[in-house]
Amino acid sequence: MAQTPDLGLADLRDAAAVASLSRRYIEAGLEPSWTVERVSRAIRHSDSTVLVARLGRELAGFAIMQFGDSTAHLSLLAVATGHRRRGLGRRLVGWLEDSAVTAGTFVIRLECRIGNQDAVRFYRAQGYRETGVVARYYQGVEDALRMERDLRRTTTAGS
Numbered sequence: 001m002a003q004t005p006d007l008g009l010a011d012l013r014d015a016a017a018v019a020s021l022s023r024r025y026i027e028a029g030l031e032p033s034w035t036v037e038r039v040s041r042a043i044r045h046s047d048s049t050v051l052v053a054r055l056g057r058e059l060a061g062f063a064i065m066q067f068g069d070s071t072a073h074l075s076l077l078a079v080a081t082g083h084r085r086r087g088l089g090r091r092l093v094g095w096l097e098d099s100a101v102t103a104g105t106f107v108i109r110l111e112c113r114i115g116n117q118d119a120v121r122f123y124r125a126q127g128y129r130e131t132g133v134v135a136r137y138y139q140g141v142e143d144a145l146r147m148e149r150d151l152r153r154t155t156t157a158g159s
Contacts, residue, residue, distance in 0.1 A: 005061065005083065006053070010051065018034075030139050030142075034064075051065075061080060061092055063077040063093065064076040065100075065108070067103055070106075108148060127149050129147060130147055131148050
């Protein structure tokens with residue numbers, strides 16, 4: 001039976017592993033923009049949440065979200081290949097969505113590479129809807145699909 005990774009807030013010791021996973025799974029083929037320094041700033045910033053999934057010493061996945069007054073922005077989400085299709089991505093997103101609702105932030109927005117159909121299907125399955133395309137968003141190389149989810153629809157429908 002496979003172990004379930006533990007979710008928790010990242011600390012500065014996680015910055016290098018998060019940046020590495022971002023390069024490998026999110027920024028492949030691009031110049032890395034989520035450097036160790038940038039991830040470290042997100043970890044330290046009070047309006048950001050850097051969530052990690054650990055299996056022992058291994059970082060199995062992570063997510064980074066910035067919180068604003070009325071919306072949140074899911075900047076990055078990655079699950080290492082060996083841990084995919086086990087619900088870890090859903091757990092990471094669910095944890096962040098619950099945090100957003102607790103903070104009174106009900107709209108979450110994100111962009112994903114338009115060519116990453118696995119990510120597009122994943123976000124659709126989580127209730128995110130497409131809101132537009134941003135041409136050449138990723139370093140002038142690839143378009144982004146903008147998506148969002150209004151969590152008020154979920155919480156009021158379930159009440």
